[in-house]
Amino acid sequence: MALNRCTFRTARAHPNIIKIKMQNKRIQQYNGYAVQPSAHRLPDGSFSSNLLLERVDSSRAEGRYQFYSLDYFPSEKQALQHSARWARNWVDTRG
Numbered sequence: 001m002a003l004n005r006c007t008f009r010t011a012r013a014h015p016n017i018i019k020i021k022m023q024n025k026r027i028q029q030y031n032g033y034a035v036q037p038s039a040h041r042l043p044d045g046s047f048s049s050n051l052l053l054e055r056v057d058s059s060r061a062e063g064r065y066q067f068y069s070l071d072y073f074p075s076e077k078q079a080l081q082h083s084a085r086w087a088r089n090w091v092d093t094r095g
Contacts, residue, residue, distance in 0.1 A: 028084065031091050032056050037083030039076045046072045049079035051087050065090075 028035040036052040049070045055063030070086050073079040 028087075029056065030088055033087070033091050035084065035087040035091075037080045037087065039073075039079035039083070041076070042072070046074060047076045047079035048072055049083040049086070051083045053087055053090065 028037075032055060034052075034054045034056055036054075038050045038052070039047040040050065041047055048068070049072070051065075051067040051070060053065040053067075057063075067083075067086070071079075071082055073082060
């Protein structure tokens with residue numbers, strides 16, 4: 001059975017973020033939340049930025065927040081970056 005390798009590294013852009021790359025998913029830990037930004041391509045070629053936030057200390061549904069179509073961007077990279085910034089702002093103001 002093949003084991004998946006995990007890569008841990010501290011982000012330089014923001015001191016409170018730890019990035020974990022696991023099974024091709026980008027998961028960030030930020031102030032008690034697991035942050036999973038995502039993007040999907042729309043029929044017009046643009047990308048919708050989406051976000052899943054989960055409290056690290058909660059396994060119940062009350063600690064899980066999903067946000068869809070936060071904004072639209074010409075590239076997947078821009079959509080993912082927006083989702084990550086939006087998550088930090090949400091956690092800082094509401095979390």
